[in-house]
Every structure is written in structure tokens, then in C-alpha cells.
Amino acid sequence: MPSSALPAAPDCLLDANGQPRFGRYQGRIAQLDWHELPLSRWQRLLRPLRHKRWQYLALTHPNYVIGLAVVDVGWTGAAFAYLFDRRAGRLLADVGTDSFPRHRAHVADQAFADADFASRALTISFSRRDAYLAVDVKSPTLQLAAHIAISAMPPVLAAIAPGDWLAHSTHKSGALEASGFADCQGQRFSLDGAIASLDYSNGLLARETGWRWASAHRAGLGFNLQQGYMGKAENAIWINDQLLPLEGVGFDYDPQHPLRPWQLRSDDGLLALQFTPEGLRSKNQNLLIASSRYIQVIGRFDGHINHPTSQAVHVVQNLAGVTEDHFARW
Structure with a gap:
């Protein structure tokens, strides 16, 4: 049974011996610097290609879901932005672009801070201010100007894990x-x-990385679930003002028919959800040096989440969010 609270986030990723501080924490890690991590000569050569950073924003509403991200892959960059109309049940905009062979993505070594990507097809900018994160998107089909409040936010989940490399x-x-x-x-x-939610990642990942992921939030209740390269390290629920860890999570769905309902259950029995898809985005790109296959499904979650100590049952009903199945060779 998980504890009712997570330890406070450390001030940096590595301990005094240069080893990663693996674990789940509450709060933000101020110093995101891997340079003191002991590496072999081969690992040092690969490091510029294996260092991955991305910042993702989701905006969910009864009428729509918006998602966007800036991705720094190390040797190239990418970005996407979409708007899904829940009333019409279709994507009104879905813009994605890569910057190979030029590198046009920048993501700061700080969570929920500056990031940007610029191309003819799509420009995204995250700009950190004192009380909010300013977000701008410009493309022929979608323009966005948003302020995301970050001065008084719910507890932040910080996780450090081996990540397959x-x-x-x-x-x-x-x-x-x-x-x-x-x-x-x-x-x-x-x-x-x-409702906005942010996802910031920074680490040294394997050449091939795969995961399944689910996320949804409303005031006082939310979850982040992952099966794959991070293990159970980023599985957590938000109940009122508490951030609580979960054990491993199973994703039961038909990859050949991803618009059929998904079933998600945690190994500790605290979470049981059905995800009903409303639409999806997908990409299957195979380049000579890289490939990416993913589906991101937009829909709603129904079910329940139990508080690990009080055992109070929190009903999840028509909670907008996303699931994802992603494999990358990068």
C-alpha cells in the first residue's frame, strides 16, 4: 500500500557521488543537470544523441481538447499542436513538424519554463513569467494565446528513473x-x-523507447499513468491537495481497434477506469535514422479512484483526457 505522501523533491538530480536520485517526489527539482553523471567513453560519445527534453501542455474542456508540445531530441527537434472538437467529434487542426536536418527546438533545463520551436508550418513558444506560463501557437490552421497559472499550483510530481538507458x-x-x-x-x-496540465521531461534515454500513457485532470482530482520505460515511477493520483503514488498500471486495449474502449487498472487496486475514445491522432514515420509510431487517443474516463489511506471512493465521471501508445527510435 503506498504511503499518503511523497518525500520532498531534492534540489538536484544527482547525489554527491554523481548517481541519480531515483524515486518519486513532491515538488520541483531546481537543478536539472546530468553533467556529473559518471559515463564510459562510449556513453559520453552518445550523450548528445541520447539527451531528450520536451514540454507538453494539455487543455481540456467540455467542448474541446487542445494539446501541444516542443520536443528536443538531441540531434533534431519537433513540435505539434492540435485542437479536437468534442461536440463535432473531430480534429479541427492537427499540425506537426520536424526540424531535421536543422535543429529548431529549444527546451530549458527547468520544469515548466521556456521552450520554443519555429518553422514555416508551426511556431510554439512557452515563456515563463512570475505567476504564469505564457504560451503562444501560430500556424495556418491554429492560433493560440494562453496564460497558465503556476504560482499556486497543486503538488507537482517529480520522478527520476533509469529510463531504459x-x-x-x-x-x-x-x-x-x-x-x-x-x-x-x-x-x-x-x-x-x-483545465491545463503540464508535462516536462529531461533525461538520457535509450535508442529505442516505448510507453503507454494516460492523463486527465479536473479541480481536486486527476491522474498520470504510464506503462513502459519509466516503470511505475510516474504513476500518481491527485486527490484534493494530496499527491499520492500508485503501483504499476495495466493498459488493456485492442491496438488494431484503438477507438474501442480501453480498461486501465492499477496493481494495488486503487484505480479502475474505462476510457471511451472520441477521436485520435496518429503518426507512423520511418526515416533512415529514426522512426516514430504512435497513437494519441482523445476521450473520456469513467470509473473510480480509492484514497490509499481513508479508502474513500472518488468517482470519475466523464473526465476528459488522453491515452497514448508510442514507440520511438531516436
């Missing part, structure tokens, strides 16, 4: 307030009332 870190937020607007297909979507 040397070490990887991630930070996940709970439900955040958002303001602003998105313009798409001649419509203006107000972000007032939307």
Missing part, C-alpha cells in the same frame, strides 16, 4: 487554471474554464 526525469502538474483563446477554422475558443 542511464536516467530520465519528469515533472507532471495537476489541474491548473488557464485563460486566453484559440482560433481555429473560423471559430474562437475561449480558454476560460479549461
